[in-house]
Amino acid sequence: MAGTRQRNKDKLPVIIDAAKAVFARNGFYNSQISKIAKQAGVADGTIYLYFRNKEEILVRLFEHQVGSYILSLKEQLKQLDDARQRLSYIVDQHLQILEEDPDLARVFQLELRQPIAEIRKGIAPILHQYFQIIEDTVCLGQQQGYFDSELSAKLIRKIIFGSIDEVATSWVFSQKNYSLTSQAAQLIRVIFRGISK
Amino acid sequence: MAGTRQRNKDKLPVIIDAAKAVFARNGFYNSQISKIAKQAGVADGTIYLYFRNKEEILVRLFEHQVGSYILSLKEQLKQLDDARQRLSYIVDQHLQILEEDPDLARVFQLELRQPIAEIRKGIAPILHQYFQIIEDTVCLGQQQGYFDSELSAKLIRKIIFGSIDEVATSWVFSQKNYSLTSQAAQLIRVIFRGISK
Amino acid sequence: MAGTRQRNKDKLPVIIDAAKAVFARNGFYNSQISKIAKQAGVADGTIYLYFRNKEEILVRLFEHQVGSYILSLKEQLKQLDDARQRLSYIVDQHLQILEEDPDLARVFQLELRQPIAEIRKGIAPILHQYFQIIEDTVCLGQQQGYFDSELSAKLIRKIIFGSIDEVATSWVFSQKNYSLTSQAAQLIRVIFRGISK
Amino acid sequence: MAGTRQRNKDKLPVIIDAAKAVFARNGFYNSQISKIAKQAGVADGTIYLYFRNKEEILVRLFEHQVGSYILSLKEQLKQLDDARQRLSYIVDQHLQILEEDPDLARVFQLELRQPIAEIRKGIAPILHQYFQIIEDTVCLGQQQGYFDSELSAKLIRKIIFGSIDEVATSWVFSQKNYSLTSQAAQLIRVIFRGISK
DNA sequence: TATGAATGAGCCTTCATTCAT
DNA sequence: CATGAATGAAGGCTCATTCAT
Numbered sequence: 001m002a003g004t005r006q007r008n009k010d011k012l013p014v015i016i017d018a019a020k021a022v023f024a025r026n027g028f029y030n031s032q033i034s035k036i037a038k039q040a041g042v043a044d045g046t047i048y049l050y051f052r053n054k055e056e057i058l059v060r061l062f063e064h065q066v067g068s069y070i071l072s073l074k075e076q077l078k079q080l081d082d083a084r085q086r087l088s089y090i091v092d093q094h095l096q097i098l099e100e101d102p103d104l105a106r107v108f109q110l111e112l113r114q115p116i117a118e119i120r121k122g123i124a125p126i127l128h129q130y131f132q133i134i135e136d137t138v139c140l141g142q143q144q145g146y147f148d149s150e151l152s153a154k155l156i157r158k159i160i161f162g163s164i165d166e167v168a169t170s171w172v173f174s175q176k177n178y179s180l181t182s183q184a185a186q187l188i189r190v191i192f193r194g195i196s197k
Numbered sequence: 198m199a200g201t202r203q204r205n206k207d208k209l210p211v212i213i214d215a216a217k218a219v220f221a222r223n224g225f226y227n228s229q230i231s232k233i234a235k236q237a238g239v240a241d242g243t244i245y246l247y248f249r250n251k252e253e254i255l256v257r258l259f260e261h262q263v264g265s266y267i268l269s270l271k272e273q274l275k276q277l278d279d280a281r282q283r284l285s286y287i288v289d290q291h292l293q294i295l296e297e298d299p300d301l302a303r304v305f306q307l308e309l310r311q312p313i314a315e316i317r318k319g320i321a322p323i324l325h326q327y328f329q330i331i332e333d334t335v336c337l338g339q340q341q342g343y344f345d346s347e348l349s350a351k352l353i354r355k356i357i358f359g360s361i362d363e364v365a366t367s368w369v370f371s372q373k374n375y376s377l378t379s380q381a382a383q384l385i386r387v388i389f390r391g392i393s394k
Numbered sequence: 395m396a397g398t399r400q401r402n403k404d405k406l407p408v409i410i411d412a413a414k415a416v417f418a419r420n421g422f423y424n425s426q427i428s429k430i431a432k433q434a435g436v437a438d439g440t441i442y443l444y445f446r447n448k449e450e451i452l453v454r455l456f457e458h459q460v461g462s463y464i465l466s467l468k469e470q471l472k473q474l475d476d477a478r479q480r481l482s483y484i485v486d487q488h489l490q491i492l493e494e495d496p497d498l499a500r501v502f503q504l505e506l507r508q509p510i511a512e513i514r515k516g517i518a519p520i521l522h523q524y525f526q527i528i529e530d531t532v533c534l535g536q537q538q539g540y541f542d543s544e545l546s547a548k549l550i551r552k553i554i555f556g557s558i559d560e561v562a563t564s565w566v567f568s569q570k571n572y573s574l575t576s577q578a579a580q581l582i583r584v585i586f587r588g589i590s591k
Numbered sequence: 592m593a594g595t596r597q598r599n600k601d602k603l604p605v606i607i608d609a610a611k612a613v614f615a616r617n618g619f620y621n622s623q624i625s626k627i628a629k630q631a632g633v634a635d636g637t638i639y640l641y642f643r644n645k646e647e648i649l650v651r652l653f654e655h656q657v658g659s660y661i662l663s664l665k666e667q668l669k670q671l672d673d674a675r676q677r678l679s680y681i682v683d684q685h686l687q688i689l690e691e692d693p694d695l696a697r698v699f700q701l702e703l704r705q706p707i708a709e710i711r712k713g714i715a716p717i718l719h720q721y722f723q724i725i726e727d728t729v730c731l732g733q734q735q736g737y738f739d740s741e742l743s744a745k746l747i748r749k750i751i752f753g754s755i756d757e758v759a760t761s762w763v764f765s766q767k768n769y770s771l772t773s774q775a776a777q778l779i780r781v782i783f784r785g786i787s788k
Numbered sequence: 789t790a791t792g793a794a795t796g797a798g799c800c801t802t803c804a805t806t807c808a809t
Numbered sequence: 810c811a812t813g814a815a816t817g818a819a820g821g822c823t824c825a826t827t828c829a830t
Contacts, residue, residue: 011815027312033800043816048801113310115224155364155383162363163356170355186352194391208790230825231792240791242827251825405811421706427804428813437812439806448804507704509618549777552761553754560753561746580746588785602794624821634795639822 012050015040016064019057024103028058028111055114059122062112065104066126069097073133083141084192090134091164091191092184098168099180109169131157138195147195156195163187209247212237213261216254221300225255225308252311256319259309262301263323266294270330280338281389284357287331288388289381291361295368296377306362306369328354335392344392353392360384406444409434410458413451418497422452422505449508453516456506459498460520463491467527477535478586481554484528485585486578488558492565493574503563525551532589541589550589557581603641606631607655610648615694619649619702646705650713653703656695657717660688664724674732675783681725682755682782683775689759690771700760722748729786738786747786754778 018040022031033054037044051057073093080086098105112123134157141147147156167187171180215237219228230251234241248254270290277283295302309320331354338344344353364384368377412434416425427448431438445451467487474480492499506517528551535541541550561581565574609631613622624645628635642648664684671677689696703714725748732738738747758778762771 110312159360162359166359190391194387509701556753556757557750584785588781
């Protein structure tokens, strides 16, 4: 008897957490629905009450985590007037979140890079929101006279995001025998120098 | 016509070119061996005379393109004494190669990001060679007194590669209605400022 | 709106009507229980308070419609003494009922032909009652000296039923741009000539 | 090691024969591809080298059997000048073919009645060819003055086909303890009387 | 070397049915 | 009686890989 039937519990977060763990451990391609269901303690079919298909699990996992993060990030940034402080905060938090949740880091830095149209399209809106926050912060810094106004804000965003992303990916591939956040200070220093007036 | 029958020629480069085109058009996951074989004008089984499996095609495609590039890159860098010139050259060439071959760009920036162990491991040695060239150049610049010696060369490499990579990926996703190499100058300027003494 | 919630009413006829419409529109195989439940305005589980399984819905739909028809048919036939009049009436009514209810026609002529043992067995008793009525009428006609007594009544029944059935099926497949009952007269004429003394 | 690989043998007729037997024994719905493959002595995947999907097997089985039958039927009919002889021949052969191959009879009379659009559409062209032959024969008989010209040839065809079909279906359902062809004579007599001038 | 027909393991998804509420 | 979330068995189909020719 595969467990008594659970009712009235919201299975959505349970499944998302299970998927995160399974994806991190096995990779998206090798994470069969049955594995995720088992990990979540639900039946295979139950997954499909919450998700249209396997790809959507990955997309919704991203939305779930990043969507709420963006909300709190926006809230926190309001507290800071100085664009340099804001940018610092963004980089710091980005690295900290990944370091605190290695499964999440693995899923974000590796599995989410699936070259599957449905996944890329599903992720795009949220990702672009995050890009926008960075670009807005850069623009603010330019208005405040801290950052070089001759540089394209979009290009700077690519440099910032690209740098963080590569630092994070290297850390995931490494044995994680060093702290990810410990790289934040130097990373921010280089970025600031690079884009300052 | 998807390729006339090739005879008595080495089929290896033909297959690699075919794979590049098919991967770029359909994505790795949706590029069946039979599609690649058809595009190359050979039988399905012939592919397996040259490659152990599908993953190896992607890896060898990478090795084929990047391996020879690294050789010529090393040659060119020897001609330049100034680490700043060398770094400039690296960034420039990186972007230029991708811009000149959109299929290659698509495969490198998207399809090669497969979270499949065999692919990642296969690519690693060559990729690390490329990373080493960048790090060596950074160290040289530090010795020459141009770059800040207090910064970790490895971290700087991550920033440089991460930035280029993100700029390239954005371009691939875009309608490519702007020049990729046109971004090189600003990108290099930011990097230089960021890591200069 | 696919049916407002019914309360305190016998849901059996509601479900049967819903099933008829859904079967006619989607075919038996593509008519999920959830579709029928939605159309009937009841919960999926409610269906199983009235029917053992999906097949039984089809069978009981048949019983429901044909069973009561047979009762009234027998009643009507009693009014007629002449076997020729009786047979005429049977053919007429058969076609008329189908023409008046296109959903019913579709279900009877197509969906009910499921090669599923449970369905065939469930339908058989009622269908055989109908066959018996036809055969009895034929026998009566033979006794009355109208029909050729050398012909097997059972064979004649097959010819009569087969003819009506094929005429009806053709009509269902057609765009129904002609009247089904308009074929009754000619059909009866051929049959009568065929079996008359 | 499921048997040594068979090469250069045309597996198409082998699969079709296997499908006929499996469909007859289990019904279309309960005839898994793996069952058909096993019966045919090929791998599951091999089926899909010859058929797009399960439905197509049924359709092509019909085409295979009826298509060639129609060719020979047309040939034979040419030998006969009298429309009455032709019609006799058609009915006779129809019943004889089914009686000689009980598996075929079961598939034709029961399994082929699947209310699945793809199957109905696939069968239609061939079936209509057969209908046409019957209608043409009826028309010829009308021109030759044997059959009543006031009757619609199409309606007569429905009566003829419907009658044969019902006789055949009854026989399939029966324990087959009587000869199907033995019914031909009476059936033809009734039809002739019914449609004669 | 080259072929391409054949293989068969593997998995996502559906949906009839159940049962705790 | 009624609900509808949860179940989980079942199977059609794909496609990387093999190997007799």
